[in-house]
Amino acid sequence: MDIINDRLKLVVNEIGYTVLNDLDRTLGVARNTTSNYVGLRKAKPGPEYLEKLFKKFPQINTRWVMTGEGEPFTPETLNKEYIERLERELELEKRRAARYEKMIDMATQEQEYRIAANFQPLSEGIMPVTPVYPLYSNLLKKTA
Template sequence: MRESISDRILKIYEYKGFHQYSQFAKATGLIDQTAANYIKGKQKPDSEKMEKIIRAFEEIDERWLLTGEGNMLKSETSLQSNPNKMVLSDFSDLEITEYIAQNLNRFKSFATFRIVVGLEN
C-alpha cells in the first residue's frame, strides 16, 4: 500500500523531532491548525503549501514528498545526522523561557550562562 501525502508529512514531523503541531507550522510558515490537519490526514496541502514545506526542509527529497518515490532524504549522508536535532528557532520565546526556568539550577552551573544572564561580570 502506497503512503499518502499525510503519511509523508507525518514522517517529516517525526524526523525533525517535533512534539507540537505549532513547531511544524512555525518551521513552514503554515497556520497551526492547517499544519495539524495535514499531519493528521484531515486535509491535503495545495501546491502553494507544498512549496512552503519543501522550502522549509531542504534536506527532504522533493520527489519523495510529492510522489512517495525514492528516499525521504536527499542524500544518504543526511541520515547520519541526528534526526531529532532541533535549532533554537524551532521554539517560541515562551517555550525557551519555560525550559530555562525549569532547569535554572543546572544552567547556573555553566559559567558562560552566568555571564550572559548577568549573574557574573
C-alpha cells in the same frame, strides 16, 4: 505508505517537530495547517504549503513526499542534519549535567555546613534542634 499525508507525517516527525503548531509558525502558515494534513482529517496539502516546507527543509526529498519513490531524505543533507540535531541534543544534555553538578555541590556544601554548625557528638547527649540553611540560600542567590 500509499498517501501523501502519511509520507508528510513521517518527514515532519523526522525533522523533529512534535508540536505541529511550531512547524506552522516556522513555515509562516495558519495555525493547525500541518495537523490538518497529518492528523485525522487527512486533508490534501496545498502547493503553497509544500513549497514552503521544501524551501525551509531542503533535506526532504520532494519526489518521495509527492510520489513515494526514493528515500524520504536526500542523502547529501541527511547526515549533516542528523549530526546537527545530535549536537543540539548533546549541548542540552551538557547544560542539564552542569545544573545537576551545581545542585550536588550546593547540597554537599550545605551538608558540610550543617555538620560543622549543628552537630554535637552523641556522647554529650545533645542533638541538633533546628536546621541551619544559610549557606544554601547564599548559593542560590549567587547562581540566580
